[in-house]
Amino acid sequence: MDWITHDEDVWFDFRGSSPEQLTPGRFYKGTVDGFADFGVFVDLAPGVTGLLHRSELDRRLESLDWESGDTVFVQVKNVRSNGNIDLGWSIRQSESEFRGAHVHDPDGDEDGERIEADDGGPEPVRKTPKGISTESRATNGTESGDELSADATAEQKRVEAEHDETRESEAETVEPAETVSAEPDVVEATTSDESAGVEQSAESHEAEGTPERAAAEDADEGTEAEETAERTEGPAAEPERVTVESLGDRTGDRVRIEGEVVGARQTGGPTIFEVRDETAVVDCAAFVEAGVRAYPEIGEGDVVRLDGEVELRRGELQIETEELTELVDEAADAVEQRLVDALSAKARPETVxxxxxxxxxxxxxxxxxxxxxxxxxxxxxxxxxxxxxxxxxxxxxxxxxxxxxxxxxxxxxxxxxxxxxxxxxxxxxxxxxxxxxxxxxxxxxxxxxxxxxxxxxxxxxxxxxxxxxxxxxxxxxxxxxxxxxxxxxxxxxxxxxxxxxxxxxxxxxxxxxxxxxxxxxxxxxxxxxxxxxxxxxxxxxxxxxxxxxxxxxxxxxxxxxxxxxxxxRELREAIALEAYYQSYQDKRELITDLLFEDGGGLAGHVSQQFRKKLDDEVATAKANVEARTVDDVDVAVLDADSYSHRFDFPPTSLLADTLSRRDDSAVTVVYATDELFVRTDADIDVRAVAGAASEAVPEGGVTAVGVRQNRIEFLSGARETVVDAVVDAVVAQI
Known part of the structure; x- marks a missing residue:
């Protein structure tokens, strides 16, 4: 008998796509996404990121030996109305410490299924997480952290108090730095074709080089480390402008790119801007606070200059945005022209x-x-x-x-x-x-x-x-x-x-x-x-x-x-039959099977149905064709309403085509309630035919529509006189 477990006894593998699908109280396996002074961001699924606030930990954040990319276990405490996810600490950090594991797949068939245990558990932690300074971790040999600076302790208490009262403000917004107006030379791309044009799909946020890390460092401004850096390094150098396709060789570098924003999406953590330059597209992560839109004034179609650090997120390139500026006037025009020229060169076939x-x-x-x-x-x-x-x-x-x-x-x-x-x-x-x-x-x-x-x-x-x-x-x-x-x-x-x-x-x-x-x-x-x-x-x-x-x-x-x-022939007939049924549907997979994947069996089967249905209908129609002779021209006229199945295959136009091919008459006219089709080998102008018939029967509402099919529409009450007038007009043109 299976051991009966409760949500608190097991961990869940979340395979959903939105925070609202999570179940508060459950423990989930996640991946460490990034760090800030106020807590840890954990990915539960692509695009679903929660915050484990430091007040939820059973230890100081500085002593948490996690690294970005580590597998961890957390409890979902709350999902807010804006999509933000509050996470809780789990003292159990390996699969073996839980009584079982289940799939949480809200939209799939595997929801609730058991997962076989993995004795290996999560990846072992390796070192201090990025973004936590060694100085802030120092405790002079004590475990209580009493030796933390007064400023740091006060800051920690302030943030924890705000978190307990509102649970809404995890980080201070960082104002973008002043726009850099100078434009350095473009650095030529040196990567191979494999690195060019990579579509970036990172949904989450790396802490190193991000605005929240800057916020954390600003909170401790004046520390010895920063003072030393400022004395020795001075102001940050302006980054070089490079092309997106060259980023594969620039991981860890500060760079500048210029291009068009082709997409912007908000995740549970950062805002992801997709920026396209003349070579490729790259995802750029910008962070204000969890789930809050960064640079709301920047949208799709805007031409921008972006400075940031190149990161590798789960095998895909991403830029951690430090500064994002919309370009206007001549600067924007220059970038747009580069994009147009590059797009045309890439899109236009070399030969046809x-x-x-x-x-x-x-x-x-x-x-x-x-x-x-x-x-x-x-x-x-x-x-x-x-x-x-x-x-x-x-x-x-x-x-x-x-x-x-x-x-x-x-x-x-x-x-x-x-x-x-x-x-x-x-x-x-x-x-x-x-x-x-x-x-x-x-x-x-x-x-x-x-x-x-x-x-x-x-x-x-x-x-x-x-x-x-x-x-x-x-x-x-x-x-x-x-x-x-x-x-x-x-x-x-x-x-x-x-x-x-x-x-x-x-x-x-x-x-x-x-x-x-x-x-x-x-x-x-x-x-x-x-x-x-x-x-x-x-x-x-x-x-x-x-x-x-x-x-x-x-x-x-x-x-x-x-x-x-x-x-x-079999393919043509099979396609014609399938085109009639569900005519507004593309039937992509069926048409692909017929035209490209079929060895003959499918097309042969469908074409047999085509010929049987068409032959039966044509046989009935030919037996009821009215043969006329007008000015020595043989004309075949069929009342399709009376002598065909109008709401079954073949359609009236195909019936007219087939009758014309199988009949010796010079002209074939097939008419229904309020439309008719003219078929002849002679070169006629169906608009002129309709015009002549309209003059002869002004009350008939005659007009040429669907000129490619030689199709004419009219008012059903004048059907007989309109058909006669059309026949006369066609013969007059032959």
Whole structure:
């Protein structure tokens, strides 16, 4: 029978993420994070730090033989409303002294599970903790500490009294020193590639070189040690300005960096500022008192100069901030220009090699390079990327190709396990138009994320859905908030879109044109420019995107990597079926399995369902097609409301496509309650068709929407007369 234990008899391994999840009264295993004259900071979990005040100890703080990084046991006494954690002393400082151990995992399945005992216990303590002077520890051979100076004893009693009465003020705020205006020369980086661009993720605070240590030393100002230092060393020398990528060789040095604040978060101890210069990003810890925001006037986007000491926290670099100053005017402009130049140089692909020999792609190589630079720069800036594409096989191929290229870059840039979900979103569109509905959704989300999480406004990449005037309102709404917009489209792009797009990729605006280019093929070529390392993964995608007349160059490269015509057809059909169901969901893992991880079994299974559903529907539709002849032109007309299952696969647009491919009629018109689709091999202007039909049936509310699909909307009450007018207008253009 298991021994029944109480919380006081065991220690807990806390695996939560916020102070509110702790249970007062329990003993927890933690890690010594830092020291001050008023106590010890202990990490209970990443970002969850408590204070063990010296009044809670059973001995003098100076005699506590702990060091930063030591494993210790403490009791949670109280969690305050502001998130500060009051810790209590535990006389038991090894696992063997407790009757057991359990997991405290508030959000996980392991909560309450037993932990096997570790006979080794916590790491043995080694030496006097940093930040406690040897002079303040001296007792002239006594244990009571009676020989402490009168000033020190008075200070200790004052702090203990304040702690007992309010439990709110553990340290005195240190005012930043005067801003140093001189700007020394930059020290060139000498580290290897391995040390460059390291993402810093330290959540806690090292005491050495921090403001609270300075506060502790100020409290004892006039001691012999400080007087000696002042006489011998004089004022501290102004640190050199260095680049972040060079910090790997500067542990323990006082340095100066200049850059942009790209993030600021408050922990239970210090405030952590993420500062990016022209080379990389580094975490900088600034401390006023536990849980209190340091430098509240400094926020994301500010250009700053920061002086501090380089530390190594749990294997990752961090700067302990001594002085942080916002730069303005010419000083800020100079730093910003360095950042822009460095970002452009790092983000812009050195070369862009098309996946295959295709004139339409070769004509837009420079445009592809610009779009790739914008996407890569967003990753480097920790800016979210939102990809919008049509919920079609062609649209999914293009969107998934870009996703395949970007996700590895995000994983390289960020250490967070969920970074790829946080910084990249693919949102399919049921209609191939970026209208106000989609734009309002995106703007609402980005403003919420900006307000709640200080997240940057995203880069929006519109693949095959933003190239017509139907999308102008949506593009304009993004523009109001200055969100960058990359438009990638293989079809004809309206000239009005050129002014609204930050970057535009479309062969239709070149002399070459894009008659045989699919959006999926163009998206795959862009993806290869974004990340050349995934080129082999993308080789078969262009062939998958074509329903018919696949360019020979794309068939060849697909065949070269094991995707013959049967496999590419099965993939195309499988993607088309999955695109229909849950059309607003990205289905990231399923699409990845189909396009990149499948040996043929999954795609073959899904494509069988595609063909059965489509063949059954087409057979029913063909039996009910109305055959017309207008001015010697054969026209097939289908009432989809009456002779198809409107709320099941296939969608009306795909049904119209298939009927057109399988019927000999020159024109196919498939209509439903208030919309119709025109299919013909002839070159028609669907806007002109809608205009002519509107003149013929002014009460019909006829308008062209979704121009890419040759789709026209109308009022259902005028359906029959509108269909006749559209047929006449189409035939007139042939």
């Amino acid at each position: 090699e098309p996946l295959a020999d295709h004139d339409a792609v070769a004509a837009v190589t420079e445009q592809i390079t610009d779009a790739a630079e914008a996407i890569r720069a967003a990753v480097l800036q920790s800016r979210p990327i939102v990809v919008r594409h049509a919920a079609t096989a062609d649209g999914y191929v293009a969107g998934a190709a870009i996703e395949r290229a970007v996700l590895p870059l995000i994983r390289d840039e960020h250490s967070r396990a969920d970074a790829e979900y946080h910084f990249f979103t693919r949102r399919p569109l049921d209609d191939p138009v970026y209208g106000m509905d989609a734009a309002t959704n995106d703007v609402t989300r980005m403003l919420q994320d900006n307000e709640r999480h200080d997240e940057k406004l995203p880069l929006v990449v519109l693949v095959g859905v933003g190239g017509t005037t139907d999308s102008l309102d949506g593009l304009g709404l993004l523009g109001v908030y200055d969100a960058s917009r990359v438009v990638v489209d293989a079809d004809a792009v309206d000239t009005e879109v050129v002014e609204e797009a930050s970057v535009l990729v479309s062969p239709s605006l070149t002399d070459t044109g894009a008659a045989d280019l699919s959006t999926g093929a163009l998206g795959a070529n862009l993806a290869a420019a974004v990340n050349a390392d995934v080129t082999d993964d993308l080789s078969h995608l262009p062939a998958v995107s074509y329903w018919e007349d696949t360019p020979e160059a794309y068939r060849d490269i697909a065949g070269g990597v094991g995707y013959d015509e049967r496999r590419t």
